[in-house]
Amino acid sequence: MHEITPRPEPRVIDAGGLQALIDLLRQQGRRVIGPAVSDGAIVYDEIEGVADLPRGFTDEQEPGRYALAQRDDGALFGYAVGPHSWKKFLHLPALRLWRAVRKGTEVTVEADAPSPQNVAFLGVRACELAAIAIQDRVLIGGSYVDPHYAARREGAFLVAVNCGKAGGTCFCVSMEAGPKVTRGFDLVLTELLFESAHLFLVEAGSQAGAEALAQLPGRAATEEELDAAEAVVAHTAATMGRDMPAEDVPALLMRNLQHPRWEEVAQRCLSCANCTMVCPTCFCTTVEEHNDLFGVESSRDRRWDSCFTMDYSYIHGGAVRPSVSSRYRQWMTHKLATWHEQFGTYGCVGCGRCITWCPVGIDITEETHAISASEKAGGHGLGEP
Numbered sequence: 001m002h003e004i005t006p007r008p009e010p011r012v013i014d015a016g017g018l019q020a021l022i023d024l025l026r027q028q029g030r031r032v033i034g035p036a037v038s039d040g041a042i043v044y045d046e047i048e049g050v051a052d053l054p055r056g057f058t059d060e061q062e063p064g065r066y067a068l069a070q071r072d073d074g075a076l077f078g079y080a081v082g083p084h085s086w087k088k089f090l091h092l093p094a095l096r097l098w099r100a101v102r103k104g105t106e107v108t109v110e111a112d113a114p115s116p117q118n119v120a121f122l123g124v125r126a127c128e129l130a131a132i133a134i135q136d137r138v139l140i141g142g143s144y145v146d147p148h149y150a151a152r153r154e155g156a157f158l159v160a161v162n163c164g165k166a167g168g169t170c171f172c173v174s175m176e177a178g179p180k181v182t183r184g185f186d187l188v189l190t191e192l193l194f195e196s197a198h199l200f201l202v203e204a205g206s207q208a209g210a211e212a213l214a215q216l217p218g219r220a221a222t223e224e225e226l227d228a229a230e231a232v233v234a235h236t237a238a239t240m241g242r243d244m245p246a247e248d249v250p251a252l253l254m255r256n257l258q259h260p261r262w263e264e265v266a267q268r269c270l271s272c273a274n275c276t277m278v279c280p281t282c283f284c285t286t287v288e289e290h291n292d293l294f295g296v297e298s299s300r301d302r303r304w305d306s307c308f309t310m311d312y313s314y315i316h317g318g319a320v321r322p323s324v325s326s327r328y329r330q331w332m333t334h335k336l337a338t339w340h341e342q343f344g345t346y347g348c349v350g351c352g353r354c355i356t357w358c359p360v361g362i363d364i365t366e367e368t369h370a371i372s373a374s375e376k377a378g379g380h381g382l383g384e385p
Helices: 015-027 126-139 147-154 207-213 223-238 249-254 261-266 274-278 324-343 364-376
Strands: 011-014 031-038 041-046 057-062 065-070 094-103 106-111 119-124 156-161 187-193 198-204 285-291 297-304
Touching (some): 011 015, 015 031, 126 324, 187 223, 198 223, 249 324, 249 364, 261 364
Antiparallel strands (some): 094 106, 285 297
Protein backbone atom coordinates (compact mmCIF):
# COMPACT_ATOMS: atom_id res chain seq x y z
CA MET A 1 0.00 0.00 0.00
CA HIS A 2 1.36 3.41 -0.98
CA GLU A 3 0.02 6.47 0.82
CA ILE A 4 -0.84 9.46 -1.35
CA THR A 5 -0.39 13.17 -0.78
CA PRO A 6 -2.51 15.20 -1.11
CA ARG A 7 -5.43 12.94 -0.31
CA PRO A 8 -8.67 13.22 -2.32
CA GLU A 9 -11.51 15.18 -0.77
CA PRO A 10 -13.67 13.17 1.68
CA ARG A 11 -16.97 11.84 0.37
CA VAL A 12 -20.15 10.67 2.04
CA ILE A 13 -21.94 7.39 1.38
CA ASP A 14 -24.91 5.63 2.96
CA ALA A 15 -25.41 1.95 3.79
CA GLY A 16 -26.00 1.30 0.10
CA GLY A 17 -22.63 2.84 -0.68
CA LEU A 18 -21.00 0.65 1.96
CA GLN A 19 -22.58 -2.39 0.32
CA ALA A 20 -21.24 -1.14 -3.01
CA LEU A 21 -17.76 -1.00 -1.49
CA ILE A 22 -18.03 -4.59 -0.25
CA ASP A 23 -19.32 -5.69 -3.64
CA LEU A 24 -16.47 -3.88 -5.40
CA LEU A 25 -13.84 -5.55 -3.22
CA ARG A 26 -15.41 -8.97 -3.81
CA GLN A 27 -15.53 -8.31 -7.56
CA GLN A 28 -11.77 -7.74 -7.37
CA GLY A 29 -11.50 -11.33 -6.17
CA ARG A 30 -10.92 -10.39 -2.53
CA ARG A 31 -12.22 -12.17 0.53
CA VAL A 32 -13.76 -9.43 2.65
CA ILE A 33 -13.11 -9.98 6.36
CA GLY A 34 -15.10 -7.85 8.76
CA PRO A 35 -16.84 -7.78 12.14
CA ALA A 36 -19.68 -10.21 12.79
CA VAL A 37 -21.50 -11.51 15.85
CA SER A 38 -20.62 -15.08 16.77
CA ASP A 39 -20.62 -17.05 20.03
CA GLY A 40 -21.52 -14.02 22.12
CA ALA A 41 -18.75 -11.77 20.81
CA ILE A 42 -17.89 -9.54 17.87
CA VAL A 43 -15.29 -11.45 15.87
CA TYR A 44 -13.61 -11.05 12.49
CA ASP A 45 -14.91 -13.39 9.81
CA GLU A 46 -15.65 -13.45 6.09
CA ILE A 47 -18.66 -11.32 5.21
CA GLU A 48 -20.70 -10.83 2.04
CA GLY A 49 -22.54 -7.62 2.83
CA VAL A 50 -23.80 -5.02 5.27
CA ALA A 51 -26.33 -7.51 6.63
CA ASP A 52 -23.47 -9.52 8.15
CA LEU A 53 -22.18 -6.57 10.21
CA PRO A 54 -23.09 -6.23 13.93
CA ARG A 55 -25.88 -3.71 13.43
CA GLY A 56 -27.17 -2.34 16.72
CA PHE A 57 -24.61 -4.19 18.85
CA THR A 58 -22.05 -2.79 21.25
CA ASP A 59 -19.69 -4.37 23.75
CA GLU A 60 -19.29 -3.80 27.46
CA GLN A 61 -15.75 -4.41 28.63
CA GLU A 62 -14.14 -4.35 32.04
CA PRO A 63 -11.19 -6.27 33.51
CA GLY A 64 -12.01 -9.95 33.05
CA ARG A 65 -15.43 -9.22 31.56
CA TYR A 66 -16.87 -8.95 28.04
CA ALA A 67 -20.54 -8.84 27.12
CA LEU A 68 -22.60 -7.81 24.12
CA ALA A 69 -25.40 -5.30 24.53
CA GLN A 70 -27.96 -3.72 22.22
CA ARG A 71 -27.77 -0.17 20.94
CA ASP A 72 -30.87 1.76 19.94
CA ASP A 73 -29.39 3.57 16.93
CA GLY A 74 -28.58 0.77 14.47
CA ALA A 75 -24.85 1.57 14.35
CA LEU A 76 -22.76 -0.88 12.34
CA PHE A 77 -19.46 -0.11 14.09
CA GLY A 78 -20.71 0.90 17.53
CA TYR A 79 -18.34 -1.31 19.52
CA ALA A 80 -14.68 -1.22 20.54
CA VAL A 81 -12.71 -4.41 19.78
CA GLY A 82 -13.40 -8.10 20.29
CA PRO A 83 -11.11 -11.04 21.09
CA HIS A 84 -9.80 -11.37 17.52
CA SER A 85 -7.13 -9.18 15.99
CA TRP A 86 -6.09 -9.00 12.35
CA LYS A 87 -2.89 -10.78 13.35
CA LYS A 88 -4.68 -14.12 12.93
CA PHE A 89 -4.98 -13.48 9.18
CA LEU A 90 -1.45 -12.14 8.63
CA HIS A 91 0.74 -13.95 11.19
CA LEU A 92 -1.04 -17.29 11.19
CA PRO A 93 -1.65 -19.10 14.51
CA ALA A 94 -0.42 -22.36 12.96
CA LEU A 95 1.64 -22.85 9.81
CA ARG A 96 3.48 -25.82 8.28
CA LEU A 97 7.02 -24.84 7.30
CA TRP A 98 8.22 -27.98 5.54
CA ARG A 99 7.44 -31.64 4.93
CA ALA A 100 9.85 -34.55 4.43
CA VAL A 101 8.89 -37.87 2.81
CA ARG A 102 10.97 -41.06 2.65
CA LYS A 103 10.62 -43.35 -0.36
CA GLY A 104 12.89 -46.34 0.04
CA THR A 105 16.32 -44.91 0.78
CA GLU A 106 15.57 -41.49 -0.65
CA VAL A 107 14.27 -38.59 1.42
CA THR A 108 12.76 -35.51 -0.19
CA VAL A 109 12.20 -32.29 1.72
CA GLU A 110 9.74 -29.70 0.47
CA ALA A 111 9.40 -26.29 2.04
CA ASP A 112 5.85 -24.96 2.09
CA ALA A 113 5.75 -21.96 -0.20
CA PRO A 114 4.36 -18.68 1.15
CA SER A 115 0.65 -18.38 0.44
CA PRO A 116 -0.38 -14.97 -0.95
CA GLN A 117 -3.89 -13.81 -0.22
CA ASN A 118 -6.22 -11.37 -1.90
CA VAL A 119 -8.14 -10.02 1.08
CA ALA A 120 -9.77 -6.86 2.35
CA PHE A 121 -10.09 -6.05 6.03
CA LEU A 122 -13.16 -3.98 6.89
CA GLY A 123 -13.43 -2.22 10.24
CA VAL A 124 -9.77 -1.85 11.22
CA ARG A 125 -9.40 0.52 14.20
CA ALA A 126 -6.56 3.00 14.69
CA CYS A 127 -4.99 0.88 17.44
CA GLU A 128 -5.11 -2.14 15.14
CA LEU A 129 -3.44 -0.24 12.30
CA ALA A 130 -0.72 0.69 14.79
CA ALA A 131 -0.41 -2.99 15.71
CA ILE A 132 -0.11 -4.02 12.06
CA ALA A 133 2.60 -1.38 11.62
CA ILE A 134 4.46 -2.86 14.61
CA GLN A 135 4.28 -6.37 13.17
CA ASP A 136 5.40 -5.00 9.80
CA ARG A 137 8.46 -3.53 11.52
CA VAL A 138 9.25 -6.80 13.29
CA LEU A 139 8.44 -9.35 10.59
CA ILE A 140 9.26 -7.61 7.31
CA GLY A 141 11.01 -4.37 8.23
CA GLY A 142 14.49 -5.64 9.01
CA SER A 143 17.22 -7.76 7.49
CA TYR A 144 15.32 -11.00 8.10
CA VAL A 145 11.92 -11.12 6.43
CA ASP A 146 9.22 -13.64 7.29
CA PRO A 147 8.17 -14.70 3.77
CA HIS A 148 4.81 -16.07 4.92
CA TYR A 149 3.83 -12.82 6.63
CA ALA A 150 5.14 -10.79 3.69
CA ALA A 151 3.06 -12.77 1.17
CA ARG A 152 -0.16 -12.34 3.16
CA ARG A 153 0.47 -8.70 4.06
CA GLU A 154 1.26 -7.53 0.52
CA GLY A 155 -2.21 -8.15 -0.85
CA ALA A 156 -4.24 -6.76 2.05
CA PHE A 157 -6.60 -3.83 1.38
CA LEU A 158 -7.35 -2.02 4.65
CA VAL A 159 -10.68 -0.28 5.24
CA ALA A 160 -10.30 1.44 8.61
CA VAL A 161 -12.95 2.90 10.90
CA ASN A 162 -12.56 5.86 13.22
CA CYS A 163 -13.75 4.79 16.66
CA GLY A 164 -17.12 6.13 17.77
CA LYS A 165 -16.99 4.37 21.13
CA ALA A 166 -14.21 3.76 23.64
CA GLY A 167 -14.31 0.44 25.45
CA GLY A 168 -14.05 0.20 29.20
CA THR A 169 -10.50 -1.12 28.92
CA CYS A 170 -9.24 1.08 26.04
CA PHE A 171 -6.22 3.36 26.54
CA CYS A 172 -5.04 4.04 22.97
CA VAL A 173 -4.74 7.79 23.64
CA SER A 174 -1.98 7.09 26.19
CA MET A 175 -0.09 5.02 23.60
CA GLU A 176 -0.60 7.62 20.82
CA ALA A 177 -2.27 4.89 18.76
CA GLY A 178 -5.82 6.23 18.36
CA PRO A 179 -8.71 6.70 18.29
CA LYS A 180 -8.31 8.73 15.07
CA VAL A 181 -6.95 6.89 12.05
CA THR A 182 -4.08 8.86 10.52
CA ARG A 183 -1.99 6.49 8.42
CA GLY A 184 -1.58 2.96 7.12
CA PHE A 185 -5.00 2.61 5.47
CA ASP A 186 -6.50 2.46 2.00
CA LEU A 187 -9.88 3.85 3.04
CA VAL A 188 -11.17 5.12 6.38
CA LEU A 189 -14.81 5.43 7.41
CA THR A 190 -16.39 7.57 10.11
CA GLU A 191 -19.91 6.49 11.00
CA LEU A 192 -22.27 9.45 11.33
CA LEU A 193 -25.58 8.91 13.10
CA PHE A 194 -27.89 11.83 12.48
CA GLU A 195 -31.55 11.87 13.45
CA SER A 196 -32.54 11.86 9.80
CA ALA A 197 -29.69 9.90 8.22
CA HIS A 198 -27.17 7.10 8.77
CA LEU A 199 -24.04 8.04 6.79
CA PHE A 200 -20.35 7.27 6.45
CA LEU A 201 -17.66 9.84 5.77
CA VAL A 202 -15.04 8.14 3.57
CA GLU A 203 -11.44 9.25 3.05
CA ALA A 204 -8.76 7.66 0.88
CA GLY A 205 -5.22 7.07 2.11
CA SER A 206 -3.70 5.28 -0.87
CA GLN A 207 -3.93 5.22 -4.65
CA ALA A 208 -5.87 1.95 -4.50
CA GLY A 209 -8.21 3.52 -1.97
CA ALA A 210 -8.74 6.61 -4.12
CA GLU A 211 -9.59 4.44 -7.12
CA ALA A 212 -12.12 2.49 -5.06
CA LEU A 213 -13.64 5.66 -3.61
CA ALA A 214 -14.15 7.10 -7.10
CA GLN A 215 -16.37 4.13 -7.98
CA LEU A 216 -18.72 4.43 -5.00
CA PRO A 217 -22.11 6.13 -5.15
CA GLY A 218 -21.84 9.21 -2.96
CA ARG A 219 -21.25 12.93 -2.82
CA ALA A 220 -18.85 15.50 -1.44
CA ALA A 221 -18.94 15.95 2.34
CA THR A 222 -20.45 19.11 3.81
CA GLU A 223 -18.80 21.21 6.51
CA GLU A 224 -21.41 19.97 8.97
CA GLU A 225 -20.50 16.35 8.21
CA LEU A 226 -16.77 17.03 8.46
CA ASP A 227 -17.31 18.70 11.85
CA ALA A 228 -19.51 15.81 12.99
CA ALA A 229 -16.78 13.33 12.09
CA GLU A 230 -14.22 15.28 14.12
CA ALA A 231 -16.66 15.39 17.05
CA VAL A 232 -17.06 11.60 16.95
CA VAL A 233 -13.33 11.04 17.37
CA ALA A 234 -12.95 13.80 19.98
CA HIS A 235 -15.72 12.27 22.09
CA THR A 236 -14.10 8.85 21.90
CA ALA A 237 -10.71 10.25 22.90
CA ALA A 238 -12.28 12.01 25.89
CA THR A 239 -14.00 8.87 27.17
CA MET A 240 -11.15 6.36 27.36
CA GLY A 241 -11.70 3.66 29.94
CA ARG A 242 -8.06 3.60 31.08
CA ASP A 243 -4.80 5.51 30.81
CA MET A 244 -1.09 5.07 31.40
CA PRO A 245 0.87 7.32 33.77
CA ALA A 246 1.92 10.57 32.10
CA GLU A 247 5.65 9.99 32.58
CA ASP A 248 8.58 8.07 31.12
CA VAL A 249 7.08 4.59 31.53
CA PRO A 250 10.10 2.66 30.16
CA ALA A 251 12.42 4.34 32.66
CA LEU A 252 9.88 3.86 35.47
CA LEU A 253 9.67 0.11 34.92
CA MET A 254 13.40 -0.41 34.47
CA ARG A 255 14.02 1.38 37.79
CA ASN A 256 11.66 -1.02 39.50
CA LEU A 257 12.59 -4.50 38.34
CA GLN A 258 12.60 -5.75 41.96
CA HIS A 259 9.41 -3.99 42.99
CA PRO A 260 7.18 -6.11 45.28
CA ARG A 261 4.26 -5.46 42.93
CA TRP A 262 5.59 -8.18 40.62
CA GLU A 263 5.09 -10.77 43.36
CA GLU A 264 1.68 -9.35 44.21
CA VAL A 265 0.39 -9.66 40.66
CA ALA A 266 1.88 -13.17 40.42
CA GLN A 267 -0.45 -14.27 43.21
CA ARG A 268 -3.36 -13.61 40.82
CA CYS A 269 -1.83 -14.40 37.43
CA LEU A 270 -2.72 -17.86 36.09
CA SER A 271 0.11 -17.75 33.54
CA CYS A 272 -2.56 -18.85 31.04
CA ALA A 273 -1.20 -16.77 28.12
CA ASN A 274 -4.60 -15.29 27.25
CA CYS A 275 -3.07 -11.80 27.18
CA THR A 276 -0.49 -12.74 24.57
CA MET A 277 -2.96 -14.71 22.45
CA VAL A 278 -5.39 -11.78 22.13
CA CYS A 279 -2.63 -9.17 21.82
CA PRO A 280 -2.44 -7.74 18.27
CA THR A 281 1.34 -7.16 18.46
CA CYS A 282 2.76 -10.29 20.12
CA PHE A 283 4.70 -12.28 17.56
CA CYS A 284 6.42 -15.08 19.51
CA THR A 285 6.33 -18.57 18.00
CA THR A 286 7.67 -22.05 18.57
CA VAL A 287 8.20 -24.98 16.24
CA GLU A 288 6.92 -28.54 16.55
CA GLU A 289 8.15 -31.67 14.82
CA HIS A 290 5.60 -34.26 13.67
CA ASN A 291 6.42 -37.80 12.54
CA ASP A 292 4.11 -40.57 11.44
CA LEU A 293 4.20 -44.03 13.02
CA PHE A 294 5.69 -45.63 9.91
CA GLY A 295 8.77 -43.42 9.66
CA VAL A 296 7.72 -42.25 6.21
CA GLU A 297 6.68 -38.64 6.70
CA SER A 298 7.85 -35.81 8.94
CA SER A 299 6.96 -32.14 9.11
CA ARG A 300 7.84 -29.02 11.02
CA ASP A 301 5.04 -26.66 12.05
CA ARG A 302 5.20 -23.17 13.50
CA ARG A 303 2.58 -21.99 15.98
CA TRP A 304 2.03 -19.05 18.26
CA ASP A 305 3.78 -19.30 21.61
CA SER A 306 3.87 -17.13 24.71
CA CYS A 307 6.49 -15.89 27.15
CA PHE A 308 4.06 -17.01 29.88
CA THR A 309 4.76 -20.70 29.19
CA MET A 310 7.52 -22.41 31.15
CA ASP A 311 9.02 -23.94 28.02
CA TYR A 312 9.40 -20.61 26.26
CA SER A 313 12.48 -19.59 28.28
CA TYR A 314 13.85 -23.14 28.61
CA ILE A 315 17.48 -23.69 27.79
CA HIS A 316 19.76 -26.60 28.67
CA GLY A 317 19.46 -27.04 32.41
CA GLY A 318 16.14 -25.34 33.04
CA ALA A 319 13.87 -22.35 32.43
CA VAL A 320 15.34 -18.86 32.62
CA ARG A 321 12.08 -17.50 34.05
CA PRO A 322 10.68 -20.26 36.28
CA SER A 323 8.39 -18.06 38.42
CA VAL A 324 5.09 -16.47 37.43
CA SER A 325 6.34 -13.08 38.68
CA SER A 326 9.38 -13.22 36.40
CA ARG A 327 7.24 -14.15 33.39
CA TYR A 328 4.70 -11.39 34.04
CA ARG A 329 7.52 -8.88 34.51
CA GLN A 330 9.13 -10.04 31.25
CA TRP A 331 5.89 -9.56 29.33
CA MET A 332 5.01 -6.15 30.78
CA THR A 333 8.51 -4.67 30.64
CA HIS A 334 8.93 -5.92 27.09
CA LYS A 335 5.69 -4.27 25.97
CA LEU A 336 6.33 -0.97 27.72
CA ALA A 337 10.11 -0.67 28.02
CA THR A 338 12.57 -2.96 26.23
CA TRP A 339 10.50 -2.94 23.02
CA HIS A 340 11.75 0.64 22.66
CA GLU A 341 15.33 -0.64 22.67
CA GLN A 342 14.54 -3.21 19.99
CA PHE A 343 12.16 -1.37 17.67
CA GLY A 344 11.91 2.27 18.76
CA THR A 345 8.24 2.16 19.80
CA TYR A 346 6.02 0.73 22.50
CA GLY A 347 4.92 -2.83 21.91
CA CYS A 348 1.45 -1.94 23.17
CA VAL A 349 -1.24 0.00 21.30
CA GLY A 350 -3.76 0.41 24.13
CA CYS A 351 -6.50 -1.81 22.69
CA GLY A 352 -7.26 -3.20 26.16
CA ARG A 353 -7.70 -6.81 25.05
CA CYS A 354 -5.19 -8.14 27.57
CA ILE A 355 -7.26 -6.57 30.37
CA THR A 356 -10.66 -7.70 29.12
CA TRP A 357 -9.66 -11.28 28.36
CA CYS A 358 -7.56 -11.91 31.46
CA PRO A 359 -9.61 -14.43 33.48
CA VAL A 360 -8.70 -12.68 36.74
CA GLY A 361 -8.85 -9.13 35.39
CA ILE A 362 -5.20 -8.09 35.73
CA ASP A 363 -4.87 -4.58 34.32
CA ILE A 364 -1.56 -3.49 32.77
CA THR A 365 -2.44 0.18 33.33
CA GLU A 366 -3.31 -0.44 36.99
CA GLU A 367 -0.01 -2.23 37.56
CA THR A 368 1.95 0.62 35.97
CA HIS A 369 0.08 3.23 38.01
CA ALA A 370 0.69 1.25 41.21
CA ILE A 371 4.45 1.14 40.65
CA SER A 372 4.47 4.84 39.78
CA ALA A 373 2.44 5.76 42.87
CA SER A 374 4.64 3.79 45.24
CA GLU A 375 7.80 5.34 43.80
CA LYS A 376 6.37 8.84 44.23
CA ALA A 377 5.47 7.97 47.79
CA GLY A 378 9.12 7.28 48.54
CA GLY A 379 9.16 3.79 47.14
CA HIS A 380 11.35 1.30 45.58
CA GLY A 381 13.30 1.97 42.41
CA LEU A 382 15.15 -1.26 42.95
CA GLY A 383 16.80 -1.53 39.57
CA GLU A 384 18.28 -4.64 38.03
CA PRO A 385 17.49 -8.10 39.42
